[in-house]
Amino acid sequence: MLNFTFCVPTKFVFGHGVEKETGRELKALGAKKVLIHYGGGSVIRSGLMQTVTDALDAEGIAHVSLGGVKPNPRASLVYEGIELGRREGVDFILAVGGGSALDSAKAIALGIPYEGDFWDLWTGKAAPAARIPVGSVLTLAATGSESSNSAVITREDTREKVGLNHQLNRPVLAIMDPELTMTLPPYQTACGATDIMAHAMERYFTNETEVDVTDRLCEAVISTVIRAARIAMKDPRNYEARANLMWAGTIAHNDTVGVGRLGDFASHRIEHELSAMYDVAHGAGLAVIFPAWMRYHLETGHNIMRLAQFAVRIWHCEMNFENPAETALRGIEAYEGFLKEIGMPITMKELGARTEDIPELTRRVRRSPDGTVGQFQKLDDAAIERIFRIADR
Amino acid sequence: MLNFTFCVPTKFVFGHGVEKETGRELKALGAKKVLIHYGGGSVIRSGLMQTVTDALDAEGIAHVSLGGVKPNPRASLVYEGIELGRREGVDFILAVGGGSALDSAKAIALGIPYEGDFWDLWTGKAAPAARIPVGSVLTLAATGSESSNSAVITREDTREKVGLNHQLNRPVLAIMDPELTMTLPPYQTACGATDIMAHAMERYFTNETEVDVTDRLCEAVISTVIRAARIAMKDPRNYEARANLMWAGTIAHNDTVGVGRLGDFASHRIEHELSAMYDVAHGAGLAVIFPAWMRYHLETGHNIMRLAQFAVRIWHCEMNFENPAETALRGIEAYEGFLKEIGMPITMKELGARTEDIPELTRRVRRSPDGTVGQFQKLDDAAIERIFRIADR
Numbered sequence: 001m002l003n004f005t006f007c008v009p010t011k012f013v014f015g016h017g018v019e020k021e022t023g024r025e026l027k028a029l030g031a032k033k034v035l036i037h038y039g040g041g042s043v044i045r046s047g048l049m050q051t052v053t054d055a056l057d058a059e060g061i062a063h064v065s066l067g068g069v070k071p072n073p074r075a076s077l078v079y080e081g082i083e084l085g086r087r088e089g090v091d092f093i094l095a096v097g098g099g100s101a102l103d104s105a106k107a108i109a110l111g112i113p114y115e116g117d118f119w120d121l122w123t124g125k126a127a128p129a130a131r132i133p134v135g136s137v138l139t140l141a142a143t144g145s146e147s148s149n150s151a152v153i154t155r156e157d158t159r160e161k162v163g164l165n166h167q168l169n170r171p172v173l174a175i176m177d178p179e180l181t182m183t184l185p186p187y188q189t190a191c192g193a194t195d196i197m198a199h200a201m202e203r204y205f206t207n208e209t210e211v212d213v214t215d216r217l218c219e220a221v222i223s224t225v226i227r228a229a230r231i232a233m234k235d236p237r238n239y240e241a242r243a244n245l246m247w248a249g250t251i252a253h254n255d256t257v258g259v260g261r262l263g264d265f266a267s268h269r270i271e272h273e274l275s276a277m278y279d280v281a282h283g284a285g286l287a288v289i290f291p292a293w294m295r296y297h298l299e300t301g302h303n304i305m306r307l308a309q310f311a312v313r314i315w316h317c318e319m320n321f322e323n324p325a326e327t328a329l330r331g332i333e334a335y336e337g338f339l340k341e342i343g344m345p346i347t348m349k350e351l352g353a354r355t356e357d358i359p360e361l362t363r364r365v366r367r368s369p370d371g372t373v374g375q376f377q378k379l380d381d382a383a384i385e386r387i388f389r390i391a392d393r
Numbered sequence: 394m395l396n397f398t399f400c401v402p403t404k405f406v407f408g409h410g411v412e413k414e415t416g417r418e419l420k421a422l423g424a425k426k427v428l429i430h431y432g433g434g435s436v437i438r439s440g441l442m443q444t445v446t447d448a449l450d451a452e453g454i455a456h457v458s459l460g461g462v463k464p465n466p467r468a469s470l471v472y473e474g475i476e477l478g479r480r481e482g483v484d485f486i487l488a489v490g491g492g493s494a495l496d497s498a499k500a501i502a503l504g505i506p507y508e509g510d511f512w513d514l515w516t517g518k519a520a521p522a523a524r525i526p527v528g529s530v531l532t533l534a535a536t537g538s539e540s541s542n543s544a545v546i547t548r549e550d551t552r553e554k555v556g557l558n559h560q561l562n563r564p565v566l567a568i569m570d571p572e573l574t575m576t577l578p579p580y581q582t583a584c585g586a587t588d589i590m591a592h593a594m595e596r597y598f599t600n601e602t603e604v605d606v607t608d609r610l611c612e613a614v615i616s617t618v619i620r621a622a623r624i625a626m627k628d629p630r631n632y633e634a635r636a637n638l639m640w641a642g643t644i645a646h647n648d649t650v651g652v653g654r655l656g657d658f659a660s661h662r663i664e665h666e667l668s669a670m671y672d673v674a675h676g677a678g679l680a681v682i683f684p685a686w687m688r689y690h691l692e693t694g695h696n697i698m699r700l701a702q703f704a705v706r707i708w709h710c711e712m713n714f715e716n717p718a719e720t721a722l723r724g725i726e727a728y729e730g731f732l733k734e735i736g737m738p739i740t741m742k743e744l745g746a747r748t749e750d751i752p753e754l755t756r757r758v759r760r761s762p763d764g765t766v767g768q769f770q771k772l773d774d775a776a777i778e779r780i781f782r783i784a785d786r
Binding site: 001002003004005006007009010011012013014015016018115129171209210211212213216217219220221223224226227228239240241244247254259306307 | 394395396397398399400401402403404405407408409411468496571596602603604605606608609610612613614616618621632634635636640644649653756
């Protein structure tokens with residue numbers, strides 16, 4: 001087990017009707033003036049925004065709002081939020097929405113006290129040193145951004161999509177009512193489930209041995225999502241399924257299931273280029289890339305036993321002791337079968353991605369300082385391109 | 394899933410040699426004068442105390458110390474610590490040791506700012522409102538006290554053993570080096586493993602249905618402990634086994650594996666009277682009580698399917714679909730077999746407890762306001778006595 005530091009200071013308030021507690025919770029945190037940050041009109045039409053602002057008003061907490069967050073949240077809106085937040089002197093940013101609203105809120109929160117261009121923090125030109133506290137009223141089970149240290153922002157002008165992982169990115173409050181996710185279109189529910197599984201899987205596929213506790217926690221989350229997603233796809237108003245998905249989404253990406261090992265995250269990095277180029281949903285992109293990434297390891301014979309463990313423990317494949325690679329393949333096929341079952345694409349074509357873009361996509365994948373991406377195997381240009389080719393079937 | 398609030402603000406610094414970071418971590422938390430609280434001479438003989446005080450000295454952090462914490466930590470030492478802490482004006486309490494040092498430290502931390510008798514907070518006469526921050530350099534994988542909201546104190550004069558669960562009991566820092574647990578005697582290692590399993594099992598045995606994620610997280614922790622304890626009993630210096638036990642111990646009792654459901658905790662309440670009356674190790678007492686508690690539910694036919702789930706998912710018993718109670722029984726037997734294998738007692742006799750004390754033990758078990766104990770079934774006097782009788786075989 002590798003040495004680690006772990007601290008998730010987020011207060012989670014979870015369950016039926018908890019959005020009505022927003023005012024009380026923010027007051028306990030000392031908020032005086034809140035910037036409410038959200039996406040489109042759905043949170044207004046659903047009445048959620050009214051509930052939240054009523055709750056703030058009841059506690060005498062002032063608020064301004066900024067809507068318009070899009071999936072793959074844009075730098076341009078972050079600049080707008082920073083300016084608004086400074087002008088209004090806000091002391092808390094409350095995202096009402098999903099991971100996009102949260103990531104955008106995190107960037108605004110770091111940007112307000114930073115004197116330069118906030119993008120410096122994302123490109124590594126400067127290190128975060130201060131932030132305005134962030135909280136959320138979550139409406140989507142997917143990204144885990146409600147307590148993760150991560151925020152991904154896309155620059156429209158350069159089509160760069162960049163994530164920043166930093167302890168200051170961890171929100172202080174997450175208000176989570178599973179009922180708010182019941183009205184999601186099935187495709188978004190499936191994208192969310194795929195993303196949650198991928199977050200646990202990025203941590204599961206490791207070469208660290210004997211981090212048994214983390215392995216089993218990952219398996220717990222992945223197995224929960226498989227079961228709950230199947231229920232939620234058929235019965236969108238099933239509270240228990242929505243609740244299990246929502247909590248699984250949180251712990252899949254706040255490192256509860258990742259301690260003591262290096263996460264891989266090549267699939268996330270590779271996928272980011274798909275969603276940046278074609279503006280497709282992140283979960284759908286992962287459904288295309290993650291199985292291809294697994295097939296690449298099978299092809300190159302890397303750590304077959306871990307792929308087999310995934311097949312046996314998650315998909316209940318029978319272990320083929322004479323030919324573990326065959327078991328590994330059946331695990332990948334079971335995973336692909338599940339993705340198809342919940343309506344996800346598993347090929348580049350289904351996603352609308354073009355074969356001729358593969359060299360450019362490969363070139364764009366953001367590398368680690370050594371020029372590779374990932375930890376399970378460090379992937380160079382040829383490996384990344386091969387993964388796109390496997391996905392382009 | 395029941396509504397819940399969950400917040401573990403503890404910063405975990407985990408791995409090889411992290412005790413050398415104690416000074417830097419405390420400095421980052423703003424500590425100026427620390428009360429170091431510990432048990433016997435082992436932390437001095439091992440050199441750990443020297444490492445810790447050197448680390449504090451290097452950062453210019455003043456410190457005083459108070460040793461003498463015993464298993465089942467005593468109120469009398471808490472009074473002493475409160476007086477010392479006030480006199481010296483300490484602003485941080487650092488437990489160096491296991492759960493006993495931590496629980497005692499938590500009581501001192503709440504007692505210093507409280508004007509009355511700290512015992513009022515434990516008996517419910519007054520509610521905690523403030524505390525001095527607490528941290529630990531942990532030397533034992535067992536109680537989870539390093540991040541739990543719980544602290545159990547024993548009054549020598551009345552032989553009362555009482556736990557207080559409160560958010561203010563959560564430490565802000567846990568420094569966890571698995572190597573520090575390698576020199577534990579096998580009996581203590583086994584007691585710790587038994588306690589960790591019991592913490593997850595107290596949360597596992599619930600009548601809430603469809604809290605799938607929490608079920609699976611509990612199973613992850615219990616399965617980890619079974620595997621790691623077997624390795625650590627045979628090979629005490631196995632770092633990976635020690636690391637898995639240590640982290641499992643933390644998450645088993647800080648509610649990571651308990652959200653969305655009521656924990657039972659009858660076995661803990663019942664056991665507390667055994668360890669208070671005979672001064673036996675808490676883990677050993679749990680090894681006697683928990684299987685008896687399970688046999689009681691089997692006897693009364695309560696939620697057999699949950700007992701069967703425990704048998705199938707934890708102990709890999711084959712499900713007997715015609716007779717789930719038979720599967721349940723095999724699960725209990727497998728659990729007892731494991732406890733015996735690691736050297737735990739499983740009967741009152743082995744523990745040195747007397748049959749004739751059963752009525753008095755029953756009378757002493759601390760009840761909830763409705764006069765019962767537990768949630769899986771609410772146990773009245775007759776039920777508690779029956780559990781002692783089952784254990785007295």
